[in-house]
Amino acid sequence: MNWTRRTILLFAMLLPLLVACGNSSTDSPGNEYGSAPVAESPAAAPASDGVDRTKLASELYFYNWSDYIDPETLELFEQEYGVRVIYDTYDANEDMIAKVRAGNSGYDIVVPSDYAVQTMVDEELVQPLDKSLLTNLGAMSQNYLGIYFDPENRYSVPYLLGLTGIAYNREFFPNGVDSWSALFDPANLSAIQGKFSMLEDERETPGAALKFLGQSLNTTDPATLRQAQDLLIAQKPFLSAYNSSDVNRKLASGEYLIAHAWSGQAMQARNGLGDEFSGNPAIDFVIPKEGGTIWMDNLVILNDSPNAYTAHVFINFLMRPEIAARNAGYVGYITPNAAAVPLLPQEVQDLYAAGFAPNEELLKRLEWIERSAETVAFTDLWTAVKGE
Amino acid sequence: MRLYWPSEQGSAASSSCKRTKEECRLAFDLIERTRVQRDRRNLMALLLPGLLWLLLFFALPLLIILLYSFIVSGPRGNLIWQATVGNYTDLFTRAIYLNAYLRSIWISLLTTLICLLLGYPLALFIVRQPPHVRTLLLFLVLIPFWTNFLVRIYAWQIILANNGLINSSLRALGFAPIQLLNTEGATLIGLVYGDLPFMVLPLYAAIDRFDFTLMEAAADLGASRRQAFLRVMVPLTMPGIVAGSVLVFIPTLGQFVVSELLGGAKVDYLGNLIQRLFLRSNPPNWPLGSAMAIVMMLLLLAFILWYFRISREEDR
């Protein structure tokens, strides 16, 4: 007797789910149970912009950092070229590389950071770019072309870049902040106990300590690293959290008074992010006098991409000054596109001038984080800090 | 077509035997042989589909990890196919790794114990309700778990934060706020919260099968409630306790989200460390991460098999 009731119970539980599933294929795109065939289909009328529409694919697979593009950009591209952009996101270079390295990832374009470009080039995961299709390359600032990881930009073009420094609340620091000592000097820590965060990153955070010590953040000298480790361990009891993800929100809401942060997070904290949260105008960002980090994310086309032509068209589209300005304005990170800067909203341009973006003087104080066989030492350092 | 315990087959066959010894043995053999064949067929039908699935989509992929643990990590996080046991010697000789193991085992034990202490009375309470209430209560334990884990952990952030629900209430009542979020206590709350149903479900299943008249029998024989509980009920519901403890202990040992979001990422447990070695280190070190995971799995597996053998022996 009892069991029939319970069988019905079980089916009753599953039935609506199955019904929901039945509808799935009509509801929304991109949830087919099988993989979608990618066909290069001829499209509408040829245009005068040098793009051969007959060579465009119907779909383009774009794998980008989360929150790293104005969604309307993708719609604009689709309207103009009739190519649907299928967009997925990741949160770390290593997530992306792991999937790409396994092969058959299905993506056409990915956005590795500086050192990750080097890794992907070394492992032949990306294909050389056809510069004749990238007519907007001239709009890029020379400051950001030919960086160490791809000296001739054979494989990559810059997408967005950022700095790592200190974001702080001006209401609590009326005289401003100009040194890493605000986060490392024991005399300063008790006042901000439980109200500041450091990035959860095994290179950035020891790097900040190294900068405070007046060292290069790429040093692997054991004695110096030991000093940096001790500094971090001494700082830890005062720390609210190691946090790389929602620093923007916690700065804006006042939960953090000061934080080790990326420039884009600081800008989002100040201006808000889209219509997701509103900003706090008291948030400021500084590269301390001892120096800070610069990094850059770049567009590359994967080696096994079947849609290389369309990918080039898309990359060129993203390099259009008005499109680059739209993305940089939305995302809050810095556009390497010189022609895009004057098109940015005035308040963003003001922030660029106020230290949220590098100028000639600032560039001298900034350092790229490089990876080598020796920098494995940072993994041990970070493990030791986290083990205390 | 009846399913028998292997030991029962013999007795069933021999009891039907009333002729001479020789005839009897032949008959016995025949019956035994067909039984064994039939049993074998039944066993295969039951076992094979799942077993094959596990072998193909689990054991085989895991072999790859075993391989990884014996090779060298390259400077870019790539794999260099060169045999080494260096990853294992690192794990067993360096304090930073040994401590990570000890820390994780400690917090997992603590979580398991708390879940057991909270879960057992709850399961007991549920079993003692009338049937339809019982199903409802059981579902009520599970419903929260049908919303995303991460979202629920974030809800705990809202509750525990410095300007969160608890501290604002404390402030409104005139008390000083306390640091709750980003502490080990917060991690523990999150872990217990996340694992409790995995304790309650097997406990419920075990207590549901428990014959409560045994408690009365024990009382009739002069046992106190406490004695009856410890000597009768706990041993007889042991399979549930074991299953629940295993289901809680293991995922806790490998967790990384809770300590990151509620503990402020300040302390690395094994799960954090493995996660980091695979995906967050620059460069990632898959071989070392693999070795770390293999050692952890072997420890857990040995522990489980031993525990199940004990509980099985107690069963009989």
Place this chain on the structure above:
Amino acid sequence: MSQTANRVTTPAIERGRLTWSGVSLSLHAVLIYLFLYLPILVLIIFSFTRDAFGVRWTGFTLDWYVRLFNDERLMGASVNTLLVASVSTLVSTILGTLMAMAMERYQFRGREGVEALIYLPVVVPEIVMAVALLAFSALVFDLINALTGQVLRRNLTTVTIAHIAFNMSFVVVVVRTSLRHFDRRLEEAAADLGADSWQTFWRVTFPLILPGIIGGALMAFTLSLDDFVISLFLSGPGTSLLPVEVYSRVRRAITPEINAISTLMLLLSITLVLLSQLLQRRR
């Protein structure tokens, strides 16, 4: 002697006397349910707040629900997740129950090995399984490509296959518990009364171990809904799953929109429970 008999009588006996332990047991249960539902309440309340941070109450709005329904990504991911969770729960419950019966009722060579294999998925950290399956799928795809020239990609099927392997073990663990104290004489009695083994299973065994099966299925469903790492690694382009989508959104800023989708998922599960209860009552 029948299981159902003592199930009905015992609570009746217990309810008769209002014992101290009975009261404290109820109080304990109330507190635990409060503990379980506090974050859920917070989540539901803050899906209606005007505050875009989703952490303060600044007034009532339904905007987040409207936004949610216009959010194709989130809706698509929800459907994908429900699909994967349902299919993997169904398959893993069937395979897991069969395996549990084999393990509880038969002695055979290599039993220890099978036992270890069953518990392996329970002990493997998710990230390790994800990486292993990623590498394995790459190998298999390469092999298929070499043999047939077909180019395969990871998609919802690969995620589902992985979830089944992962969930099955949990089902086995739970179902075995209810088989452990199963009274075998009931089956023998059924057989003596002329039932074949098929009938015996469906009329006797299955109803009695059903609570265990349902428990295992629910656990599998829960695990599948929440799995993040394996879903991340084994899904293909354009087939994102809810936990992955939520993870990347929630990390930078949880918005009431996320609270809203969680509330809806919750509503769905509560509807299911109520529906099943109603059906049960009507019988």
